[in-house]
Amino acid sequence: MNPTIEKLTPKLLKIFSYLHKNPEISWEEYETTKYIKGLFEDYECKITTLNHSTGLIVEVGQGRPVVALRADIDALWQEVDGEFQGNHSCGHDAHMTIAIGSLFTLLENGYPDNGTFRFIFQPAEEKGTGALSLVDEGVIDDVDFLYGMHLRPIQELKHGQFAPAIKHGAAKLVSGVIRGDDAHGARPHLNENAIQIGSELIQHFNNLYIDPMVPHSVKMTAFQAGGKSKNIIPGSATFSLDIRAQTNEAMAELTDKVERVSKMLADFHEVTIDLTTEANIAAAVIHDEACSMMRDAIWDCAGEEKRKPVITTTGGDDFHFYTIKRPNVKATMLAIGCDLQPGLHHPNMTFNHDVLPQAVEIMTDVLVKTAQKYT
CATH class of the missing domain: 3.40.630.10 (Zn peptidases)
Structure with missing residues (x-):
């Protein structure tokens, strides 16, 4: 040495x-x-x-x-x-x-x-x-x-x-907000449960497919909804996503699919889902x-x-x-x-x-x- x-x-x-x-x-x-x-x-x-x-x-x-x-x-x-x-x-x-x-x-x-x-x-x-x-x-x-x-x-x-x-690889950290109205626990037909929407987001993210030869993933790493009152169905929530892809091209494709899934569920449930990129790291x-x-x-x-x-x-x-x-x-x-x-x-x-x-x-x-x- x-x-x-x-x-x-x-x-x-x-x-x-x-x-x-x-x-x-x-x-x-x-x-x-x-x-x-x-x-x-x-x-x-x-x-x-x-x-x-x-x-x-x-x-x-x-x-x-x-x-x-x-x-x-x-x-x-x-x-x-x-x-x-x-x-x-x-x-x-x-x-x-x-x-x-x-x-x-x-x-x-x-x-x-x-x-x-x-x-x-x-x-x-x-x-x-x-x-x-x-x-x-x-x-x-x-x-x-x-x-x-x-x-x-x-x-x-x-x-x-x-x-x-x-x-x-490329990495993207995304913050998400689901915006809707709360409802009484006895009246679930009067709102859209933000927790349910969050679970649907996870399910659809798990079903995203791009070229299998390129390593990639989408994970929900945080989710917050509801408060101390257990008889309120929360209409709003916040969440975080960690998105990974081995190439910048695959990241662009994966990001597009995440955005389209979010828009689809927002339209279906008649709520707002906003996504904000907090960090975008290139391959x-x-x-x-x-x-x-x-x-x-x-x-x-x-x-x-x-x-x-x-x-x-x-x-x-x-x-x-x-x-x-x-x-x-x-x-x-x-x-x-x-x-x-x-x-x-x-x-x-x-x-x-x-x-x-x-x-x-x-x-x-x-x-x-x-x-x-x-x-």
Whole structure:
């Protein structure tokens, strides 16, 4: 292992511990932003906070190419041991630590004379809107190569295994509202039961068919109707949908069917059903050159036996909006095997922290080698 990274490892583990114990949810990562900024204020680097949100950019070097590394900084809001709280069950605390470690390594070891290294600490990945916000701020307008990373479940990669790209699927999070009138429990003919309509929505969603060769699903993940009075038939309700498809084309088809089912049931029951998209995450767009550079970095740092093929997963990540909105950017994400279990977004997710320094070594290697090759 790189001696600098080996020396930095105790410091990085302390940084990880702080980030893990101080999670902040999307668009509220104020202390996280301040903490990361404080780590680098005494170094010769350019630190830029964002105009309209949390998050920050730290930059070293100058000239072309511009090689960027993105780490997501937000936590999930979920129930842990009976209490709702922020929780880094998606591994963003690790992603931040790896990016911080790569930047420290460049600052300690030095970096090529030609080339700009941009570290993007992005808010609100879990909302699916953070990357789009940074695109609007022009953060990647001049970027040539963009790298990201994500811890992978044990079912995909074992500890110490790495893959040069993650072929994420598309994901859409939708809020729904059923609007009708309440009725007395003794007079069910005077209204349409919102709970019954909700059950019909689920039934029809389960019967949606698109190309079976493309993984896809529609799930109702929340439903609220009625109150404390048990003799009132609720006419209104709210619900949430999680929609997934492996390709952007399949997502468009699935979304159209969800909207048509909702309209059909609204017309039949003479109620209003409104759907609002809260997050819309695109399927992956992976660039061959970036993937090739990451593949070589894994070989250099972990060896051939630890380098695995591109990971295909139905999970989503807003990282891919960068390449969709700016097609000139060459991008890929490092898939990191770390015996992560029981799974991503599980409230008690754990992983082997020993992977952190090796991931830092791979990310640093790909950044430097990319700058050297494309100068």
